[in-house]
Amino acid sequence: MPWVGFVVCETFFSLPGIFWRVADVSADEAVLVRRCLRGDPAAVQALMERFQAEVYGLCVRLLSHRHDAEDVTQEVFLRVFRSLRRWDSSRPLKPWIMAIAVNRCRTWITQRVRRPELADYLQETAAAAPADDSAELLHEIRAALEDLRPEYRCVFVLFHEQGQPYEEIAETLERPVGTIKTWLHRARLEVLDRLRRRGLVTELPHSPEPLDGR
């Protein structure tokens, strides 16, 4: 039976390969961090480019304000580079940085008194949406996200926008995986309820549509 040998080979050769890849990533991050600690500007820029988009995207979604997101992104990386010595090199770097970003956003939300900037979203949707009701759909989804509790919104954005698995989100927010699942499920139901109330769900299909994945 040749498939048995294939399964055995896949089991015993691909799994260690996965661990080696994870170890390679961790070793690569450790080297990058050591270079940053020595003050290497190229390493600082490399670390920035690796995580900046996700940090900025999370800040935009959590703060609903682009200028605030820029300011908070700067603060996040300043704190990251100040406390880089305290990073545990046995754990991945990304959840550690995203945890700092979440904490900074939370602090910023409690301190600011400005109203959220919605004009950015409208411009973005108008440029990206086709001629159907997709623009309205996108706008309603973003508005629904703003109405969510901060922890629900954070979990929704990390899962659906940034594609992070439950375990990584749990590590970022320092909560159990079950809590993260509960928050995400509640966030989804609130968004779905808003879409229904806004009349964006008109068709009543008899069977769920097939999914293409996230």
Next chain:
Amino acid sequence: MNCTQSLDLLQERLDGLPLVDRTDLDRHIADCPECRQLHAAAARLEDGLRLLSPSVPPPGLTAKIVSRVAADRRRRLVLRRSAIVMAAASVLLAALLAYHPYSHEPGDSWMISKIKETWNSVFGLNDTPVAFTRIHSGPDTVVEFQPEEPSLTASVAEAGSAMVSLSKRAADETVGQTRLFIPEVIPAPPLMTSEPMQPIIEPPTESLRQAGNGMTAALDPVTSSARRAFSLFFREASTVVPAE
């Protein structure tokens, strides 16, 4: 299938997990409008999430953050070095003050003598200089600090002089502050020029004459009254005719 199971499948669907068997779900949502609406809304949410474009950082943000990080690193480096230098200097000074004045002969070096002068000036021992007594003999001489105890008289005298100097200083300050309020200096008035008095040496006769004048002036009312009495008497006597 009930609504709870339908909801679980909806969450798995939004998690990205494939539906293995949809027969039961299709049967349930055909009879349950609530679950049918929820699954339709989930399909719309999936459409919207596919349209959701990620937020792209502005172009200059990376350079701005890199420069800020570099400046912050330089500033923290300077602060850390300054703290280290100050701590080292403090430890060195404390060690010198605590150890060297007791372990060497006075006047061994310029630094030691300065430290001792500072010690004496800080603790007010200018008048009673520090007495260093040799308590061991040999090459490694250890000197012990033994200040003399001032006597009661000296203490009282010192307190008195301190009060006097304090009062004088306060008075000087008051005068100085008062002068500040005077717009211009008022010149002192000139002294009156007068000729010095000549010594008067009078002869004794002059004194007697002045005494006689004084007596005359004093007896003048008496003599004038007596004269007027005699003249009045003689005038009355002349008009009396003696009886024949």
